[in-house]
Amino acid sequence: MIADDPQLERLWTVLPEARVVGGAVRDRLAGRPISDIDLASPLPPEAVATRLAKAGIRAVPTGLDHGTITAVLDGRHFEITTLRRDLETDGRHAVVAFTDDWREDAARRDFTINAMSMARDGTIHDYFGGRDDLAAGIVRFVGDPTTRIQEDFLRILRFFRFHARYEAGPPDQAAVAAIRALKGGLARLSAERVWQEIKRILAAPDPLAALNLMAETGVLQVVLPEAAGIMALQRLQTRGAPADPLLRVAALIGGAVRPLARRLRLAEAERARLEAIATAPDLAADAGEAVLRHALADWPAETLIDRSWLAADDADRSALRARLATMERPVFPLKGRDAVAIGVAPGPAIGAALAAVRRWWMAHDCLPDGDACRAELRRHLASQDASGR
Numbered sequence: 001m002i003a004d005d006p007q008l009e010r011l012w013t014v015l016p017e018a019r020v021v022g023g024a025v026r027d028r029l030a031g032r033p034i035s036d037i038d039l040a041s042p043l044p045p046e047a048v049a050t051r052l053a054k055a056g057i058r059a060v061p062t063g064l065d066h067g068t069i070t071a072v073l074d075g076r077h078f079e080i081t082t083l084r085r086d087l088e089t090d091g092r093h094a095v096v097a098f099t100d101d102w103r104e105d106a107a108r109r110d111f112t113i114n115a116m117s118m119a120r121d122g123t124i125h126d127y128f129g130g131r132d133d134l135a136a137g138i139v140r141f142v143g144d145p146t147t148r149i150q151e152d153f154l155r156i157l158r159f160f161r162f163h164a165r166y167e168a169g170p171p172d173q174a175a176v177a178a179i180r181a182l183k184g185g186l187a188r189l190s191a192e193r194v195w196q197e198i199k200r201i202l203a204a205p206d207p208l209a210a211l212n213l214m215a216e217t218g219v220l221q222v223v224l225p226e227a228a229g230i231m232a233l234q235r236l237q238t239r240g241a242p243a244d245p246l247l248r249v250a251a252l253i254g255g256a257v258r259p260l261a262r263r264l265r266l267a268e269a270e271r272a273r274l275e276a277i278a279t280a281p282d283l284a285a286d287a288g289e290a291v292l293r294h295a296l297a298d299w300p301a302e303t304l305i306d307r308s309w310l311a312a313d314d315a316d317r318s319a320l321r322a323r324l325a326t327m328e329r330p331v332f333p334l335k336g337r338d339a340v341a342i343g344v345a346p347g348p349a350i351g352a353a354l355a356a357v358r359r360w361w362m363a364h365d366c367l368p369d370g371d372a373c374r375a376e377l378r379r380h381l382a383s384q385d386a387s388g389r
Contacts, residue, residue, distance in 0.1 A: 007073040008037060011080075012120045014055045015041055015048065018080060019102070019117040025124065026113050029134055030166070039080045040117060042100040045069050048080050067098055084108065089151040103127045110148060110155050111162060112140045137168020145178035153185035157197035157223065160214055164204035171213060180217045187222070194223055195264040202245040208234060226256035232310070241309040246270060250277040251310055273306075280307040285315035290365040296329045297366050330366035332358050334373050342378060356380050 012018065018041040027034050041048055045061070048069045052059040058072040067082030083105040088095040099105060102117065102125060109115040112130035124131065133140050139162045141148040141155075149155050156179050163171060186194065201207055201214075211230050214220035220227055232251040241247060253260055255278045261271040280303050281295055295304055301324045308317045308324075334357060339350045357377045361368050368376070 005037070007076050007078070010055075010073060011039065011057070011071060011078060014051050014057065015039070015043070015080065016120060017042060019119050019125065021081075021117045022109075022114050025116045025118045026130070026134060028118070029116075029124070029131060037078055039078060040083055040102075040105060041080055042083050042102070044098055045082050048082070066096060086151065094151060107142060108151075109142055110152075110158055112142055113162070113166060115142050134166065137166060138172055139163050139167055139175070140172045141175055141178075145172075145175045146182065149178055149182050149185070153182070153189055154193055154197060156183060156186060156219060157194065157201065160210045160219070161197060161201045161204070163213065164201055164207040164210035167209065176213070176217060179219065183217060183219050183222050186219070191263065191265045195266065198223060198249070198264075199245040202248040203243060205243055206237065207248070208237060224252065224260075226253040226260045228252065228254050228256075235314075236309055239309060239314075246273055247277070247306055247309060250274055250306070254278065273303075276300075276303045277306045277310065280304055282307060282311055283317075283320060285311075285313075285317045285320050287320060292323065292327060293330050293366045294362060296324070296327060297332070297362060301325060301327070301329065332361055332366075332373070333368075333370035334358075334377065338370075338374055339377065342374070342381070344381065353377060353380060353384075 008020070018039045020037055021040045022038050024034050024037045043051075045064055045067045049059040049061065052069070052071050060070040060072060062068050062070045062079070063081075067084055069080050071078045071080055082098045083100060083102060084096040085099045085101075085104045086094045086108050087097050094108075106115040106117065106125075106127045111133075112128045113134045114130070115126075115128050116130045117125045119125065128142050129140075139159060141159075159175060159179060201210055204210065208230065211220065211233060214223075215230060230252070232254070233248055236248060236251045249260075253274075257271065257274045257278050260266065261274070266274075276299070280299050283291065283295060283304060287295075304324050305321050308321055311317060334354055336346075336350050336354065339353055340346060344350050344353060354377075357373055357380055360376050360380075361373055
């Protein structure tokens with residue numbers, strides 16, 4: 001809870017006029033866990049930094065042009081941003097000026113539920129009805145939705161992120177109409193910003209309503225044209241799969257990993273995981289031990305478990321996942337040095353010989369040990385010599 005936070009209280013002794021803003025206030029009122037605590041202050045950033053330094057608090061100038069200083073206390077980071085008003089916006093970024101007007105600063109924020117602030121004494125300052133909207137489960141833009149979206153088109157995707165987490169009733173129709181009309185502006189955003197918001201939307205406990213609204217407004221087709229449909233995601237939810245954004249992306253796009261990875265510039269680890277999910281075998285719920293050993297010889301258990309959530313049939317695979325999680329992964333016991341040790345000259349012949357023995361090992365359910373595999377390697381090499389290859 002914010003009220004019992006000793007590091008925050010220390011900051012307030014240095015900056016008593018500062019207020020907690022944004023998500024921390026929203027989540028405190030909603031009774032949800034609070035992760036990061038951000039503050040705003042009417043003081044210019046240089047004055048904030050000076051006060052922190054005098055109090056022995058480390059101040060990092062993380063965004064001076066936008067008025068942001070990061071205070072570091074006991075390893076925790078608190079962003080403190082000077083109150084601002086927008087001078088220019090281009091749909092992606094804003095040129096700002098500092099102000100001492102709290103309402104003016106709140107007016108530039110995206111949604112009413114994010115525009116509230118909390119003073120040191122616990123008073124909630126709510127200029128645009130955010131508290132009522134939060135209680136009613138409504139995500140509403142501050143002021144005119146068209147204006148807010150044109151300031152930063154990423155707010156379209158942020159609307160769906162908050163819709164997935166806080167919307168309890170029908171969406172605000174003014175917001176929906178503006179999003180439908182302005183969705184083309186999403187093309188102006190960087191691929192990285194779009195991808196981060198897609199993952200945040202899909203990290204919600206239940207993103208289905210938001211995804212359906214994205215499809216209805218045409219936004220899903222703009223940001224995720226690889227999505228084959230939402231039914232696969234619905235099946236994933238019904239099966240009790242974890243709220244894993246990449247697993248949900250895999251359900252939405254099927255095998256269309258490469259175009260997605262190129263277009264949204266996925267990290268290599270993300271691309272590799274999605275490709276693995278798309279190409280791993282679909283194991284039957286009652287797969288036998290030999291089948292599982294074969295699969296584990298080629299694929300990590302985590303990948304096979306991921307794939308099991310996307311199975312084509314609806315058989316319960318919870319027992320299968322438990323078995324995969326506890327089985328020891330079979331490892332082919334030979335290396336190149338084993339071939340060299342028995343006289344194989346370094347080069348392509350080593351790889352070919354080991355591949356042949358591995359096929360034999362797989363045919364024997366991955367059970368032969370190192371000695372047996374070395375004996376098979378000798379037999380294989382002898383047969384090659386006998387045939388003159």
